Amino acid sequence: MxxxxxxxxxxxxxxxxxxxxxxxxxxxxxxxxxxxxxxxxxxxxxxxxxxxxxxxxxxxxxxxxxxxxxxxxxxxxxxxxxxxxxxxxxxxxxxxxxxxxxxxxxxxxxxxxxxxxxxxxxxxxxxxxxxxxxxxxxxxxxxxxxxxxxxxxxxxxxxxxxxxxxxxxxxxxxxxxxxxxxxxxxxxxxxxxxxxxxxxxxxxxxxxxxxxxxxxxxxEEREVTVAEMGHLFLSVHKMDRVRVAARIIGANGRTLLFTRTKRGADRLCGDLRDEGVKAGAIHGDLPQVKRERALSDFMKGKITALVATDVAARGLHIDEVDVVVHYNVPAEHKTYLHRSGRTARAGRGGTAVTMFLWDEELEVRQLQRRLGLRLPLHDMFSNNERLDDLLAFAASSDNVGR
CATH class of the missing domain: 3.40.50.300 (P-loop containing nucleotide triphosphate hydrolases)
Incomplete structure (x- = not known):
């Protein structure tokens, strides 16, 4: 052999x-x-x-x-x-x-x-x-x-x-x-x-x-490391969560958003559209023609946001993603890295944003420990101008671990 x-x-x-x-x-x-x-x-x-x-x-x-x-x-x-x-x-x-x-x-x-x-x-x-x-x-x-x-x-x-x-x-x-x-x-x-x-x-x-x-x-594919991307952990209000995501997408380019469930993906896609965002979704329950159209439109730049479940997105080759948003806190650090690595492909920089509610703070801190990160958790509202330049926000002095 x-x-x-x-x-x-x-x-x-x-x-x-x-x-x-x-x-x-x-x-x-x-x-x-x-x-x-x-x-x-x-x-x-x-x-x-x-x-x-x-x-x-x-x-x-x-x-x-x-x-x-x-x-x-x-x-x-x-x-x-x-x-x-x-x-x-x-x-x-x-x-x-x-x-x-x-x-x-x-x-x-x-x-x-x-x-x-x-x-x-x-x-x-x-x-x-x-x-x-x-x-x-x-x-x-x-x-x-x-x-x-x-x-x-x-x-x-x-x-x-x-x-x-x-x-x-x-x-x-x-x-x-x-x-x-x-x-x-x-x-x-x-x-x-x-x-x-x-x-x-x-x-x-x-x-x-x-x-x-x-x-x-x-x-041997070199694994993307946490050091090759920016990380932001944003504490959001449930009623403002979609608007925070919409502002991120509108100001920062092509965005891939992950949800835990198929129903959550559909709901987020519809909510983003209500906010004026051109969005599509891919998950296993969607008709094939809709999945194909959403993926094609995202890769061609016709839509700026693609909402996906982990199962639907795995194996797909999607380059030039500017931002990955964990709309739900990942269940484990490997999931975080797999999702986030899509914004750091081919040597490109990118930003991974984790959004969480007040009662999910413990999950986020545990996730950071497993990732070897010690970054601040920012209270964030959709009218905050820092969302308009995530790269600068992630690199700023008050987002540095202590």
Whole structure:
């Protein structure tokens, strides 16, 4: 078993996708998108995947995994003569399926092969119709794929390449039994590429059970630390809480707000709109079209506030977030860091704001102790001008720990 471990910025062997063996048509498509140099995880895995090896990649969301598995699998995928797919990409959520499809579709077109993304919450009859016309690559969530298999709309018996993306999240969401069900229905030997942020526990069991003599590659992602962002802890009045959030959003740019519950996310989104804020929400109970629209509008800058639950936001690659607001106090410090790290990506600065009510002060102080912080708790009202420049507020002398 061969393994390698690098940091995201390290260059390994090559500087271009062409040197990795990626076909010229896909290299041209990438160049048209301004993508000319491979990321570390792509350098490590693409050539071996093109050689037909089973590959296990450990890397986090946003590290370039989609191209790491997309380029070699598309390069190896022929146009099917009988319309049966030969490449399958499994991913845990509808949003991730769409993100993969957005990367894969132009590359598939360049290779003259057909691809489809299929997941729950969309018209299954229309998907059955498209599949009946012939497909080469299927990007799917496990539940919808099993539904299609059982309806005999998809035959996975001839699949030659399988990608399991975000395997750790598959496990967290209870999807690994469904993944294994799919893998058991694939006839004969096939190539498997598995990517995950962690490789322990049940994910390790999946690797041992379904990958043949895999090569292991890891990109060590440096964890965002509390020192790389500003922190503000604001004690607010229940009746003024939404207005405080609205002022923060209006003055400080693109803001990602976290709530504990789906109902809380909907309520906050509606309240922000009442305050004149362009806001959207993502959580598991929303119709798929609304989730997709909210995420797309936020990433394009059409809305300035995105309200999310932790489950809905996990795994999504959202860059250039100016402020993260913990509208509810995080239950644990790891949740705080995971949420807050979205405002300190790619070396950018940012501010994490925790809002709390008077009876939540003890929770906040316990949270600070676990984070290694000792910062003041500010009484805050929506008419306070300090909310208009959070970076300066977080860096000010009266926000320094004692």
């Amino acid at each position: 061969r393994t390698s471990r690098v940091t995201p910025s390290e260059k390994i062997f090559v500087t271009t996708f062409s040197e990795l063996g990626v076909p010229e048509s896909m290299c041209d498509t990438l160049a048209d998108q301004g993508i000319t140099e491979p990321f570390a995880i792509q350098e490590l895995t693409i050539a071996e995947a093109l050689a037909g090896r089973d590959v296990c990649g450990k890397a986090k969301t946003g590290s370039g995994k989609t191209l790491a598995f997309g380029l070699p699998t598309l390069a190896l995928t022929p146009r099917s003569a009988d319309g049966r797919p030969t490449t399958l990409m499994l991913t845990p959520t509808r949003e991730l399926a769409n993100q993969i499809a957005a990367v894969v579709e132009p590359l598939a077109k360049a290779m003259d092969i057909r691809s489809i993304a299929t997941y729950g919450g969309t018209n299954i009859e229309r998907q059955i119709e498209l599949l009946g016309a012939g497909m080469d690559v299927i990007i799917a969530t496990p539940g919808r794929l099993i539904d299609l298999i059982e309806r005999k709309a998809v035959d996975v018996g001839g699949i030659q390449r399988v990608v399991v993306d975000e395997a750790d999240r598959m496990a967290d969401m209870g999807f690994l039994p469904q993944v294994e069900w799919v893998l058991r229905h694939i006839d004969g030997r096939h190539q498997t590429l598995l990517f995950s942020a962690t490789l322990d526990g049940v994910v390790d069991t999946l690797v041992k059970r379904y990958l043949r003599d895999p090569v292991f590659h890891e990109v």
